[in-house]
Amino acid sequence: MKTKVKKTLYSLTGKLILTIGAMMIVGSITFWYFLIYYQERELLKNSVKYSLSFVDYVKKSTRYGMLTFQQLLIQQTVEAIGSAEGIMRVRIFDSKGKVAYSSKKEEIGTILGKNDPLCRSCHSESVKPRDMQSWSIRRDPEGYRILNIVQPIYNEPACYTSYCHVHPKEQRVLGLVESDVSLSLLDKAMKRQKIAITAFVFGFICLISVVLCTILWNLVSTPVSILTQGMERVAAGELDYTVRIDTRDEMGELARAFNAMTADLSKAKKELIEWGNTLEKKVEEKTEAIRKAHEQLIHSEKLASLGRMAAGVAHEINSPLTGIVTFGHLLLKKFPEGSQEREDIEVIIEQANRCSSIIKGLLGFARATSAEKSSANINDILNSSLNMVRHKADFFNIKIVLNLDESLPSIRADASQIQQVFLNMIINAADAMDGKGTLTLSTRKVVENGNPFAEIEFNDTGHGVSEENIPKLFEPFFTTKPVGKGTGLGLAVSHGIIQDHGGKIFVKSTLGEGTSFFVRLPFYEEKA
Amino acid sequence: MSKGRIIVIDDEDIVLISCQRALAPEGYDVRIVKSGMDGLKMLESEAFDLVLTDLKMPDIDGIEVLRIVKGKWPSVEVIIITGYQTVETAVKAMKLGAFDYIEKPFTPEQILSVVKNAIAHRASE
Structure with a gap:
């Protein structure tokens, strides 16, 4: 009180x-x-x-x-x-x-x-x-x-x-x-008059005081308390709150200015929140990009160290394999045709050869980092790759469709490495279709993140790749082919080669319908 | 009478033995040495028709052996034995005057065939 x-x-x-x-x-x-x-x-x-x-x-x-x-x-x-x-x-x-x-x-x-x-x-x-x-x-x-x-x-x-x-x-x-x-x-x-006048003056003061209080209360105190309340509510975060003073005097003006300010504040806050939301999204996107880049880096590191190891292992193993193969063959001559021993030795030689082809794959993998790049035409490389395999028995029942963009500019690449990749893709497609189906090869120009790329699509009508296997496709030694047929290195090697060329390789596949491998290689400006 | 005198240079025993076992029974006179230096020493003291040399060796490598042999005895044929990763080097070797190259692992038939060609080539010159 x-x-x-x-x-x-x-x-x-x-x-x-x-x-x-x-x-x-x-x-x-x-x-x-x-x-x-x-x-x-x-x-x-x-x-x-x-x-x-x-x-x-x-x-x-x-x-x-x-x-x-x-x-x-x-x-x-x-x-x-x-x-x-x-x-x-x-x-x-x-x-x-x-x-x-x-x-x-x-x-x-x-x-x-x-x-x-x-x-x-x-x-x-x-x-x-x-x-x-x-x-x-x-x-x-x-x-x-x-x-x-x-x-x-x-x-x-x-x-x-x-x-x-x-x-x-x-x-x-x-x-x-x-x-x-x-x-x-x-x-x-x-005396009477004094009393009368005093009474009058006193009465007048009282009356004026009451009137004054009322007027001031209505003109100042009430609007001020309304404004104060408004400010408190706005300060507490109620930004759509408006004060209602409809007078035309300064208080009314103040109230209108206050409402305008609150509206501006509300708008600014909304913008800020929106900005905050997009920021969060952007941060998420960047984080995702960084995570991917990190994964990519780890993957590349993994492949690089694997390559170095493969080179060492390959060099060491080729010599003992020479011994196995040579002595296997020498032993083979000592047993008659059709004998059990001869069959056994043949298995030894066959498995040694298999070891050899694995080693070759490993070495190809190791070699992928030392490319000699020069101007190359994608369509030409694709055609020559196709010519190397189309006469093989595996391709007799495969329909090959070509959709090549003839206006595709040259790229800077190691043609033999790119050919190795294309061969790999074509042979994989044939394997996926079990030698029967349609292989569609397309080339086109695409733009990704503002940069131009040449895209090569290898589409087959094979059995497709299950979703959980797609991320593993480019891991070394991953294969879905029967034991003895694939080394699981082809796609890993291809991935390494394309990456070394500043490009990318990715897969879209529907189980039972077929698979599309996409290879993207960047266009480089020819330097004069 | 031997079909030809061959020296095999490789730091791996199994490769040396494999070559010897593949070629000797076919009538070739095969000598084996474990390093480029030893090979060159033997070449100084004896005459050979053909040199089979590995590319990667500890002291002097196959390219160096090739260069010396071709420098001193141009008529002696040289065959490079290589791992897959050194195909480029093998191509380079061919340019330096090697007769051929053979990739490890090889079968007796493969090495015989290459050696036969090389000896025939030397004889024809």
Whole structure:
């Protein structure tokens, strides 16, 4: 509760209310003060004026009595006048300060010294006696003001020429008329008026305060809290939240600007998320590419080290094989045709020859890295490869279809190595079809990742390759051919050769329908 | 009377013995040595019609033997015995004056045939 009040006080609305309220109060109090002050002054001025007229009236009323020196008449007149409402006392002093006539008879004959408060105003030692009318104010026991008016009675020809000769001609002031006029009515009226005005001012302040609070609350506090709430919700991530302030003032403008900002923020966030998503995808793609490259590298390393090993093994094994084959043949001659021994020895020789062909495959594999490249025509190599095998018995029942792109530019390649690859593909196709079917050879131009390639497709109508075997096809020693027929090195060697040429080799196969081997070799720009 | 004097140079015993067993019964006078150096020494002391030499040997290789033999005794025929991986070298050897080359492993018939041709060729010149 305490903090809430503190918060309200420090808020913009609180400050505005306090400031404007304080100004209102100060203004009202000032207004109130000046109103009372001037009114009082004005009223007093009028009272003095009327009192002076009144004293003048006393003077004139008693003039005749004075001139004719009828003391009783004067006393009666003074008494009559003094009995009027609001007139507290009327006195006439002679020049010696003695009360000559008074509305209060008991005072007649008393002499007021110069030190009497009444006389001091004109007769103080420092001040030269003033022979002019004057007035002063004092308060009665009840606190109401009493206006004291003093007016000198000047000597005049009628006075000193009168028959009574009371006053010598030289005497300038003959006496004083003095009167006390009660201002109690005025004071009472003023008091009532003060209360009324104070009440009015207080009421006005209260009313203004209420109106001010209401207006400020509606104009400032409510929109500000709506905006604050909006900001909190947007900050919490609710980016489609909009604040609703439809006024045309600055608050409305602020709200519209805020909504525009939120919309922009939402849009930016969406873009960021989208970007993040594509980034993730791109990272995935790159990771996949790196993984593939890594696999490729491992594969290449594997093949390279296998090649080195194969070369070493081949060199070492060829010599003992020479011994086996030679001595096998020598032994063969010692047994008659058709004997069991002879058959056994033939098996030995046959298996030694098989070893030899495996070794040749291995060596071909090892050799794949040292190519001598020159300008070569793919279609020519394909045709010559085909000519080497088409007269073999295995191809008698195979229909060969050629779809060659004659406009294929030359590539830079080791023709004998490429021929080795093509032969391998053609013989594999024939094996896959068991010597019966259609072999379609196609050449074409393709573009991969913006680079031009010559593509050679070897399509057969054979039994196809199962999906799980496709990745293993290019592994060394993988074969699906019957034992003794394939070494499992042909495709591994081909893969190595094509890779060394900056190309690629891949397979598409449907089990039971056939297989397509694709070889892609890059075109190199002929250097002048 | 022998059909011809042949020296076989190879660092592998089994190849040497194989050659000897394939050729000697057919009437050739066959000498075998285990290194290029030994072969050249024997060639200095005795006359031969034909040299059969392996390509890869520890001290001096077959190409060097071929070059020396053809330099000193141009009429002596040289046949290169090679592993498959050195076919290019064998071709190079042919260009340097070798009569022929034979790949390991070979059958007695194959080596006999090559040797027969070489001897015949020498005789015809």
